Amino acid sequence: MKLRASLCVGVALILTCAVGCTSGGGNAADGAILHVGAGAEPQNLDPYRVTGHNEHRILTSLFEGLTTLNQVTLAVEPGAAESWTVSPDGLVYTFKLNPNAKWSNGTPVTAKDFVYGWKRHLSARLGSEYAYMLWCIVNAEEYTKGKVTDFSQVGVKALDDTTLEVTLKYPVPAFLTMHIHYSWFPVLQSNVEAFGAIDDPNNTKWTLAGNMISNGPFKLVEWSPNQIIRVTRNDFYWDAANVKLDGVEFYPYSNLPTEEREFRAGRLDVTESLLATKIETYRREHPELLHIDPMIGTYFYRLNVTRKPLDNPKVRRALAMSIDRQSICDNVLFGAVVPAAAFTPPGLAGYTPEASIPYNVEEARKLLAEAGYPNGEGMRPLDILFNESEDHRRIAEAIQDMWKKNLNVDARPTQQEWKVYLNSMTTLDYDVARSAWIADYLDPINYLECFETGGGNNRTGWSSPEFDALVAKTRLSPDQEVRFPLLQQAERLLLDEAPLAPIYSYRQRFLLAPRVQGLKSNMLGYLNYKSFSISDAN
Amino acid sequence: MIRFLVRRVLGLVPVFLIIVTVIFFLIRLAPGGPFEQGERFVAPEALEQLRAAYNLDAPLYRQYLDYLFDLVRGDLGPSMKQPSRTVAEWIALRAPVSMELGFYALLVACTLGLLAGVTAALRPNSLTDYVPMSFAMVGICVPIFVLGPLLMLIFSIWLGWLPVAGWGPPNTKILPALTLGAPYVAYIARLARGGMFEVLAQDFIRTARAKGLSEARVVLRHALRGGIQPVVSFLGPAAAGLLTGSFVVEKVFQIPGLGSQFVDAAFNRDYTMLLGAVLFYAVLILVFNLLVDVAQALLDPRVRYGK
Secondary structure, eight states, X not given: OHHHHHHHHHHHHHHHHHHGGGSOXXXXXXXXXXXXXXXXXXXXXXXXXXXXXXXXXXXXXXXXXSEEEOTTTOOEEESSEEEEEEOTTSOEEEEEEOTTOBOTTSOBOOHHHHHHXXXXXXXXXXXXXXXXXXXXXTTHHHHHTTSOOOGGGSSEEEEETTEEEEEBSSOOTTGGGGXXXXXXXXXXXXXXXXXXXXXXXXXXXXXXXXXXXXXXXXXXXXXXXXXXXXXXXXTTOTTGGGOOOSEEXXXXXXXXXXXXXXXXXXXXXXXXXXXXXXXXXXXXXXXTTEEEEEEEEEEEEEEOTTSTTTTSHHHHHHHHHTOOHHHIIIIISTTSSEEOSSSSXXXXXXXXXXXXXXXXXXXXXXXXXXXXXXXXXXXXXEXXXXXXXXXXXXXXXXXXXXXXXHHOOOEEEEEEOHHHHHHHHHTTOOSEEEEEXXXXXXXXXXXXXXXXXXXXXXXXXXXXXXXXXXXXXXXTOOOHHHHHHXXXXXXXXXXXXXXXXXXXXXXXXXXXXXXXXXXXXXXXXXXXXXXXXXXXXX | OHHXXXXXXXXXXXXHHHHHHHHHHHHXXXXXXXXXXXXXXXXXXXXXXXXXXXXXXXXXXXXXXXXXXXHHTTOOOBOXXXXXXXXXXXXXHHHHHHHHXXXXXXXXXXXXXXXXXXXXXXXXXXXXXXXHHHHHHHHHHSOHHHHHHHHIIIIIIIXXXXXXXXXXXXXXXXXXXXXXXXXXXXXXXXXXXXXXXXXXXXXXXXXXXXXXXXXXXXXXXXXXXXXXXXXXXXXXXXXXXXXXXXXXXXXXTTOOSHHHHHHHHHHHTOHHHHHHHHHHHXXXXXXXXXXXXXXXXXXXXXXXXXX
């Protein structure tokens, strides 16, 4: 009897489930709600405790910095600040805040909110990985490092409720564009401190739905981990009249095939990415949905210059020159990326690199022979280190094949788990390691400063006083006419010495439903949600 | 019986302590920590402060003792990488989802497994035996990371009957429950078939049939109770397995359970979250094993006296 009863319960449950089939979760046809694939689940929604691109997508809808950028042209537009002036030496920025700028609880956004937020971000105890983004401000780095303890000595002053003065250590031509990054967003003191201390790394409860007060076009109404982050219009937003969407729903699909299936089922308007192997199918069958556009990001190999034979620049350059990047882009990554012969990607605020590492097998063989390894004789096998990803493996295997064929040099692709791989890279426990750099803002210096001596992002052991001097010199002038030639010289030096081998420039690839209007790609992958609308016609 | 129960529960304490100790030191052996490594460098000064905030600057034995002390007070600590909630809050939020999924999967496994197994046993070496048993073999052989996307493709993309992913309305639960339950359907079917086959050959069944009872009555009333004994013994470990083994299904179907949280914590070296999840799973498995032992002791007194 018991068995029969449990069978009945089982059947009833299955029937209940089947009846439920007609109801559904999100639907991409439910009004002016944008359904966005958000990548992995955000670790946090505190702008100063995150580092990822996926968090950026969400935070940009919730918060607004002093400036915003045009979705298409990336021209600087007013954000929380309605205007600004810059001193002739490019060091002092005075922002006039929009008097209508308000938090989602209706209180005005003041200059003090920015001072408070940046103080919190720079405090050492909070341990923000992105604190260094603010180090261009006078004494900001010193404050994070504890050398300055009085925040009033940091170059940020609220002159009155609506006037903010920022003093920079050196001219930063891209300064106004940097404010789209969450590092620069303000937070409300009373909101943060209702849940804990200003610099307590555990004090992020204020970011939960129902707690968070933000100043962006939308406000948080639901954050169900691994399910959905739902935001709706912030009626107090200063430019609310120009916000066309009623809300945005972010779905944290960390699994790309699942995300793509959700798009096909009509439950997503825009995906975060797309598997390279799917590109051909979409090109053939639904080209109108597929978007492959430029973005600033370079995939490259680091070469550990502290180890023989990679301590010889000729060996490094020979290895870099014998990589057929076009073949990798076409055959391994299905045309989803473009070959990169320099470290800085093309189109970076008008900067064009003058030097390159071309694919030239003859020259590479010659360099290797000059280094004392004719036809690869005497070269020990090199390990190519990469973290788990099918693409990284396939690229490493292709390069292994190219080095063998072109230089008679043996290589061994070696996969490590993410944290182990990072540890190996930081402690220089590798020969060759795959790497990538996605710029935080539109300026080539954001790339080149990675290779300054002792820089935390260098991770190759490479050091050149000449290179350091050139990069330092670019910080003396805001004039691009002066800076760019210096940066070009620095990049030439970097590529001649080749502590890295550039492989490809990233491109954004994603699927976009035709009903979404105004969403155009830009190099930063920046989404300005004010620009989007939903068209019923599609 | 009470003495038996007390003895078994007290026996769990050292087991639990060993698990805590081994896991605590094992996860510290993995290279990298929660804060040391990221794509961007962190100022060493900030890193130092951060490590101090989470007691990671103390000697390892001190960290261990402090953790044990907190554990005794019922405090699993803050999550190091997802600090918007404490470890206990994360477990409270996400474990019920995994348990619900496990429950549905168990229901699917029992319902379909018993149906297939009993039907097969009634007509051995016929089509009604071969067909369900072949499906059972497929259930065992096809890994769930293949079965999940396959079911998604058929029922969500081609037929459009069910959602692709997510966890909410009842229709979101069908495909994950089927995927997770499939290998267990197969095991239960095979166990039920074997058990029923054995019982149906016994004298008391022949007697029942000789008395003129209907076949349905013979099977349901007399044979089933003995026939599903092997299935009952299997249910303890099966339930524990279903509740703790849903990582892949949670990932594929985007289910906000503890399994995916556990995997993310391991990759992020979120020590406190990882320890909390492991301990939660450990307690679950220990409790299930205890329940099986108790059930066996109730059925067979010899177990109680350790004979």
